[in-house]
Amino acid sequence: MESRSIHRAALTRREALLFEAGIKLGGIFHQYLGVPVSTRTAAGLARTIEHAVALQPFVAGVRVRIDPARGGALGPGRFAYRYLLAEMLDVRVRLVDHGEEVVARLAHRPDLRYPLMSVTAVRTARPRRPGRPRRTT
Amino acid sequence: MESRSIHRAALTRREALLFEAGIKLGGIFHQYLGVPVSTRTAAGLARTIEHAVALQPFVAGVRVRIDPARGGALGPGRFAYRYLLAEMLDVRVRLVDHGEEVVARLAHRPDLRYPLMSVTAVRTARPRRPGRPRRTT
Amino acid sequence: MESRSIHRAALTRREALLFEAGIKLGGIFHQYLGVPVSTRTAAGLARTIEHAVALQPFVAGVRVRIDPARGGALGPGRFAYRYLLAEMLDVRVRLVDHGEEVVARLAHRPDLRYPLMSVTAVRTARPRRPGRPRRTT
Amino acid sequence: MESRSIHRAALTRREALLFEAGIKLGGIFHQYLGVPVSTRTAAGLARTIEHAVALQPFVAGVRVRIDPARGGALGPGRFAYRYLLAEMLDVRVRLVDHGEEVVARLAHRPDLRYPLMSVTAVRTARPRRPGRPRRTT
Numbered sequence: 009m010e011s012r013s014i015h016r017a018a019l020t021r022r023e024a025l026l027f028e029a030g031i032k033l034g035g036i037f038h039q040y041l042g043v044p045v046s047t048r049t050a051a052g053l054a055r056t057i058e059h060a061v062a063l064q065p066f067v068a069g070v071r072v073r074i075d076p077a078r079g080g081a082l083g084p085g086r087f088a089y090r091y092l093l094a095e096m097l098d099v100r101v102r103l104v105d106h107g108e109e110v111v112a113r114l115a116h117r118p119d120l121r122y123p124l125m126s127v128t129a130v131r132t133a134r135p136r137r138p139g140r141p142r143r144t145t
Numbered sequence: 146m147e148s149r150s151i152h153r154a155a156l157t158r159r160e161a162l163l164f165e166a167g168i169k170l171g172g173i174f175h176q177y178l179g180v181p182v183s184t185r186t187a188a189g190l191a192r193t194i195e196h197a198v199a200l201q202p203f204v205a206g207v208r209v210r211i212d213p214a215r216g217g218a219l220g221p222g223r224f225a226y227r228y229l230l231a232e233m234l235d236v237r238v239r240l241v242d243h244g245e246e247v248v249a250r251l252a253h254r255p256d257l258r259y260p261l262m263s264v265t266a267v268r269t270a271r272p273r274r275p276g277r278p279r280r281t282t
Numbered sequence: 283m284e285s286r287s288i289h290r291a292a293l294t295r296r297e298a299l300l301f302e303a304g305i306k307l308g309g310i311f312h313q314y315l316g317v318p319v320s321t322r323t324a325a326g327l328a329r330t331i332e333h334a335v336a337l338q339p340f341v342a343g344v345r346v347r348i349d350p351a352r353g354g355a356l357g358p359g360r361f362a363y364r365y366l367l368a369e370m371l372d373v374r375v376r377l378v379d380h381g382e383e384v385v386a387r388l389a390h391r392p393d394l395r396y397p398l399m400s401v402t403a404v405r406t407a408r409p410r411r412p413g414r415p416r417r418t419t
Numbered sequence: 420m421e422s423r424s425i426h427r428a429a430l431t432r433r434e435a436l437l438f439e440a441g442i443k444l445g446g447i448f449h450q451y452l453g454v455p456v457s458t459r460t461a462a463g464l465a466r467t468i469e470h471a472v473a474l475q476p477f478v479a480g481v482r483v484r485i486d487p488a489r490g491g492a493l494g495p496g497r498f499a500y501r502y503l504l505a506e507m508l509d510v511r512v513r514l515v516d517h518g519e520e521v522v523a524r525l526a527h528r529p530d531l532r533y534p535l536m537s538v539t540a541v542r543t544a545r546p547r548r549p550g551r552p553r554r555t556t
Contacts, residue, residue, distance in 0.1 A: 030167020
């Protein structure tokens with residue numbers, strides 16, 4: 009019950025996980041915008057964000073993709089790199105607590121002109137038999 | 146139903162609001178740490194954070210308090226100001242969607258050595274009679 | 283001489299001020315990108331950034347302008363606000379130390395596709411007579 | 420002369436480099452505070468910051484060290500990780516332009532209660548003979 013005891017409100021595990029999923033995506037968006045990035049460094053930055061998110065409570069999987077090309081044309085000479093923009097980010101995070109699972113995503117939606125954070129899936133895992141590995145994202 | 150249509154998962158309004166509440170608190174934490182602050186500027190910074198959060202979807206109320214004194218002793222001379230630390234922040238945000246309401250809080254918990262984000266209240270508002278004003282936080 | 287004593291390298295006051303001017307502009311750029319902003323909140327956010335910068339060593343004046351319209355078309359409905367982008371920012375900061383003065387600017391340069399930080403002016407102030415006020419930016 | 424042409428003020432290469440050095444350190448400080456970090460992830464985060472800074476103009480070398488232990492005792496259970504604090508950071512950056520060189524450092528100074536950015540060295544490199552390698556930091 010530790011997962012619920014931090015909340016004064018009475019929440020189901022699933023509800024608490026949805027709150028936690030929002031925390032992770034909101035945090036990523038507001039932490040990393042502005043980091044200098046290029047096609048050469050994008051994958052390393054993505055891995056570092058994944059490792060940071062993986063430290064946070066209830067995170068069972070996280071996948072970050074950064075596509076610098078979505079930042080448009082490069083500047084000349086020494087200005088030929090970019091700063092991380094919302095449009096470059098595609099993040100999927102999976103949280104688990106005692107068999108409850110929430111998957112959420114941050115991805116830019118050109119039609120909404122907005123970096124949309126949304127919940128992709130919520131499910132209750134069936135008990136797994138020992139030794140059956142499972143994808144982490 | 147617009148509020149639910151952004152999610153691929155089937156969520157209740159309450160569940161979607163919990164996800165949104167997490168987004169707001171996670172975002173505040175990761176956006177503002179490091180802003181130079183003093184006892185003279187703390188209230189203005191708090192108001193600006195409130196106005197920024199109030200732009201975000203479903204936010205019906207937000208209250209930010211910043212206590213620079215929690216940053217410990219000041220440095221000498223020109224170093225006598227502080228940078229915003231997690232310990233200084235106390236944030237309460239209220240989200241509403243069609244009568245569903247979620248209140249969440251970010252506050253440092255010395256016992257956990259952690260900036261805890263938690264859900265304070267979830268409730269379904271009774272229909273209000275016209276003309277009855279209501280506190281926003 | 284306190285201004286120079288923090289440096290192990292032998293710097294003139296003017297050189298030390300140029301280093302300090304860079305700190306301020308680099309800090310602004312990397313602190314505030316991603317803050318939710320609208321035409322209604324832009325001026326308040328700009329004032330708050332000014333007050334934060336004014337706390338930092340050697341700052342004698344700072345002027346921040348934020349133009350959300352440079353973020354392009356708005357999204358629909360609840361998505362009709364923006365996040366602070368480099369393109370929206372125009373910052374001028376003035377640093378003074380014992381009569382030496384440095385003015386620097388951060389402004390997006392469409393031709394370079396780059397948020398350019400540059401030094402606008404360096405000068406040695408003539409001694410001022412008492413009672414002569416002076417513009418702060 | 421490209422290095423000087425971005426400035427409206429007349430600057431020597433050395434002066435322009437000092438301004439640029441400040442930009443890099445100010446940016447690092449205000450970009451990364453708040454990133455979740457542990458002893459296991461600290462080195463990877465440091466490398467990612469180095470790669471980001473290395474993209475920026477005039478940077479010839481950069482070394483970032485992150486010591487999470489400076490964040491004090493850990494919280495219990497799922498709270499047993501930290502957020503990046505100024506106290507954990509030790510950064511050295513080296514900028515070069517046509518033989519002029521500036522080395523600057525960001526390191527917490529407990530005596531000042533302040534994350535001090537300062538210039539460690541400025542020098543004019545002697546012309547190097549071909550084939551003589553040189554340390555990058």
